Amino acid sequence: MNIKPLADRVVVKMVEAEETTKSGIILAGTAKEKPQVAEIIAVGPGGVVDGKEVTMYVSVGDKVLLSKYAGTEVKLDGVEYTILRQNDILAIVE
Numbered sequence: 001m002n003i004k005p006l007a008d009r010v011v012v013k014m015v016e017a018e019e020t021t022k023s024g025i026i027l028a029g030t031a032k033e034k035p036q037v038a039e040i041i042a043v044g045p046g047g048v049v050d051g052k053e054v055t056m057y058v059s060v061g062d063k064v065l066l067s068k069y070a071g072t073e074v075k076l077d078g079v080e081y082t083i084l085r086q087n088d089i090l091a092i093v094e
Helices: none
Strands: 009-014 037-043 047-049 052-054 063-066 072-076 079-085 089-093
Antiparallel strands (some): 037 063, 047 052, 063 089, 072 079
């Protein structure tokens, strides 16, 4: 099954957070923060949203930095994705 986002929406898959700190301490599952870096899986076509023309600046495969609590989490075929608007993306990570 594929997800095809509409308008200015983007489908991302969160990148797993590191389980150890730089000093080598292993973090418990409850001590980890929600990851804010994700990989783009699908991008909507853009177009007119709320009366304004929206151009999509991201593409499939980009790694991006997200707002902390942005989007809606969905589970499809056992894989968790987040669907959010392009304006919830803060930056492209290179």
